[in-house]
Amino acid sequence: MKQEIEEKLARSLTAETTGLIPFLPYLLQDLWELGSNPGEITRLLKEHLSALQHTKILDLACGKGAVSIKIANELGVSVYGFDLITEFIDYAGQKAKEYAVESLCHFAVGDINEVVNNESGYDCVIFGAVGNVLGNPQETLEKLMKTIKYNGFIIIDDAYVPDELANNEVKYKNYEYLTREQWINLFKKLGLGLVEEAIADDDYDFDSDNRAIAMRADELTVSYPEKQELFDGYVQSQLNESDDLTDNIVGVTWMLQKIQ
Numbered sequence: 001m002k003q004e005i006e007e008k009l010a011r012s013l014t015a016e017t018t019g020l021i022p023f024l025p026y027l028l029q030d031l032w033e034l035g036s037n038p039g040e041i042t043r044l045l046k047e048h049l050s051a052l053q054h055t056k057i058l059d060l061a062c063g064k065g066a067v068s069i070k071i072a073n074e075l076g077v078s079v080y081g082f083d084l085i086t087e088f089i090d091y092a093g094q095k096a097k098e099y100a101v102e103s104l105c106h107f108a109v110g111d112i113n114e115v116v117n118n119e120s121g122y123d124c125v126i127f128g129a130v131g132n133v134l135g136n137p138q139e140t141l142e143k144l145m146k147t148i149k150y151n152g153f154i155i156i157d158d159a160y161v162p163d164e165l166a167n168n169e170v171k172y173k174n175y176e177y178l179t180r181e182q183w184i185n186l187f188k189k190l191g192l193g194l195v196e197e198a199i200a201d202d203d204y205d206f207d208s209d210n211r212a213i214a215m216r217a218d219e220l221t222v223s224y225p226e227k228q229e230l231f232d233g234y235v236q237s238q239l240n241e242s243d244d245l246t247d248n249i250v251g252v253t254w255m256l257q258k259i260q
């Protein structure tokens with residue numbers, strides 16, 4: 001895998017170094033949802049997609065399939081999910097069977113940088129908590145737009161800072177957040193209509209996720225004592241990110257429509 005892809009993969013899961021990649025499935029084994037809110041995304045689709053029959057949805061960097069499976073289960077639509085981590089895709093496949101939606105969910109291992117060049121004609125593309133894997137916000141939105149039909153939708157879960165200076169307060173340093181105004185101007189510039197903005201729930205229980213990860217990090221430290229610093233660093237990054245989402249940045253899901 002190319003170095004840049006690996007670095008972005010690590011960062012998409014809040015890891016500061018690529019040395020953590022082999023351990024991420026172990027560290028995250030107790031979590032199914034890895035970032036975006038499946039209930040909120042399903043609600044947005046239910047409210048704004050008129051005809052659900054024959055609808056095809058693309059879930060880029062789908063993680064363990066928590067979003068795709070909820071959508072397929074509640075709306076009966078076809079979902080195509082891609083992720084780079086084989087263990088996540090295997091888990092997504094098992095969960096699809098458990099929820100009896102395996103005929104609607106198509107999961108595959110793939111680099112979304114390639115997927116965006118090969119997939120097109122979708123009714124909606126979901127980009128949930130993936131960060132800068134496809135480039136900066138403008139590059140990301142342009143690539144997402146290529147995968148959907150005219151009048152199709154983008155659902156993007158990201159975050160903004162209250163104002164530009166606030167970037168200095170952010171603890172997690174691998175990402176430069178835009179302000180809300182910068183995002184909105186970008187949507188206009190690209191011909192994307194803002195259908196709905198859903199601000200993330202303030203009372204999400206980060207503590208229980210963080211405790212689960214810390215417990216797995218302790219277990220790994222017993223097996224690999226020489227890597228203790230690496231695992232401790234991951235636990236700290238997770239804490240920093242959840243502190244940011246509580247205090248310094250605003251988590252948001254936007255539903256956009258391609259109108260140009």
Ligand SMILES: C[S@@+](CC[C@H](N)C(=O)[O-])C[C@H]1O[C@@H](n2cnc3c(N)ncnc32)[C@H](O)[C@@H]1O
Nearest residue numbers: 009012034035036061062063083084111112128
């Ligand atoms: C924070 S998780 C979000 C997962 C999912 N969208 C969700 O909200 O539950 C970020 C995901 O991006 C995936 N990822 C990072 N770089 C990727 C790439 N180049 N191609 C495919 N998936 C990638 C990671 O494996 C991880 O599952």
